[in-house]
Amino acid sequence: MKIIVDAFGGDNAPLEILKGCAIALSENDNLEIILTGSESKIKSVAEENNIDISKMTIVNCENVITMEDDPLSVRTSKKDSSMAVGLRMLSDDEGDAFISAGNSGALLTGATLIVKRIKGISRAAFAPILPKSPGMFMLIDAGANADCKPEALHDFGIMGSIYMERVMKIKNARVGLANVGTEETKGDDLHKEVFKLLKDESSINFVGNVEGTQIPFDSCDVVVTDGFTGNLILKTYEGAAAAIMGRIKSIYKKNIITKLSALLISGELKKLKGEINSDVYGGAAILGVRKPVFKVHGNATAITVKYAIALTADYVNTHVIDEIAKHSENSKTVASQKKADIN
């Protein structure tokens, strides 16, 4: 398997990206890594930091899309950037997947315009895996589409379900719709309509609406939402966790007694931090495009990159995209059959 990695995406590039790739290669014999970015810089950083890049192929390109760049620059002024080059290589079948910790908007735009959407899927979505108590869940869409049509959320439910079952090995994944109450009649017009579509979708295990208080607990495996609400759910979730963990940290630092208290449970606290930490899931798959594209956290460390590569390898190996495409094709056949029956 060949994974193309944007060596210049994110706050800690290229150092942490290179380190993460080296760890991933050491753990997976079937993996090949193609780096996009400035060859001279990659080589000098690797040398300075003693990172073995002998097994990585480098495709040289000097330009980089920054966090401030317009998302469309991936197709216009920055066609020669590490991100744009990687996406074109993926589209041309020169690799099996592409991962980048760079500008999310540009990556989404590039995935949609260069790699292109799966036939029948109207919108691509960010689909991060997040911790819950216990386990983890997928939030889809976490911010790709501010304005969504009901059909798009219906597709998110199907794509999320397939991904969770295949990549995360969750049998009969429960799909829930983020809403302001559990009853079918709850929510704004968009979500009332989506409820009906998901309820009628026989290929998924739809468990109905889920409220915000239930999301951090074990209410379902896939939380379907529009990108506007999803982004605010995701970030409020992260913010609340950071605020509470910050308060706990400040308590422990207070004096000798609180420091002793912290010492007594340091192993457990580390475990909790690990559970809350989203590094393990590395970021978000972009679901709905023709080949696997994975958005790694912007502040990714080597460990995050390593996990992201492993997850992306599973994404390739489990043929999630073929399954989504097959489903999308079937739905259209059913829809046109229904139409023919009516006429």
Add this chain to the structure above:
Amino acid sequence: MKIIVDAFGGDNAPLEILKGCAIALSENDNLEIILTGSESKIKSVAEENNIDISKMTIVNCENVITMEDDPLSVRTSKKDSSMAVGLRMLSDDEGDAFISAGNSGALLTGATLIVKRIKGISRAAFAPILPKSPGMFMLIDAGANADCKPEALHDFGIMGSIYMERVMKIKNARVGLANVGTEETKGDDLHKEVFKLLKDESSINFVGNVEGTQIPFDSCDVVVTDGFTGNLILKTYEGAAAAIMGRIKSIYKKNIITKLSALLISGELKKLKGEINSDVYGGAAILGVRKPVFKVHGNATAITVKYAIALTADYVNTHVIDEIAKHSENSKTVASQKKADIN
């Protein structure tokens, strides 16, 4: 000041409601409390639990709106309930404010249809005060209106600002718009339009968009949002806090060493729990109606009720509603003046 209290609203009514009222009366000499609900039940619960209700007036009504009742029942089948009777008394100036821990939808419907909206305000909103690090902030609307027009969110910003400045004593309260990015161009069509309206509103201190990660920290004092997103922000916030605190509790219970660790910082942990606990702010004002209506948490204890009464007394004393009405009147004058100038 006369506050009308629904003695039969919420999970712990009437016991905790009566206890809370008794504490509130003992702390405020200028307070009169009128209870609505079954006189015989109130008297027997008070006697059994040794609660002094001698200073409370009871307006007898036997019916109760339950959590399962349709919100409209407050105007139809349950006109004789403790909630409906209280709201009519408020509307008829038999009290200065009304508080209830009962069915939120019914209370909102009753506040809108019985107490009625302030002239010029298109929607009433739930406006809870929530903890942040440090301090607190208002989230408006936290769930009253699933579908909102831009003008409604503009009104929420003004109402929230007035409430925070007068009741919570925050000078020059910062108003932020919950959004998926800080730039003016971010968000769906609704929020882009709202950004413009808030930016042009000279009477408030608009600080721009705030992202979910910033909300739990000190980004602003009033977070403006539509009721659909607001409800999910509120409940995800509560859920995330509950999940983490639950995990910490389970760590401390694990063995003798972790129990010792907990003992060493028990005072600090209690303080943290108190900060996160929303009891102190008691629930949510319903802003936009002609007289103060306050929704207390459904699971309110006596302490929550006490705080809710104190906050409601401040809501009355600081003439928030007069100020909102004056503002709404001025805006209309300005708008019609502008229109006249154009014609």
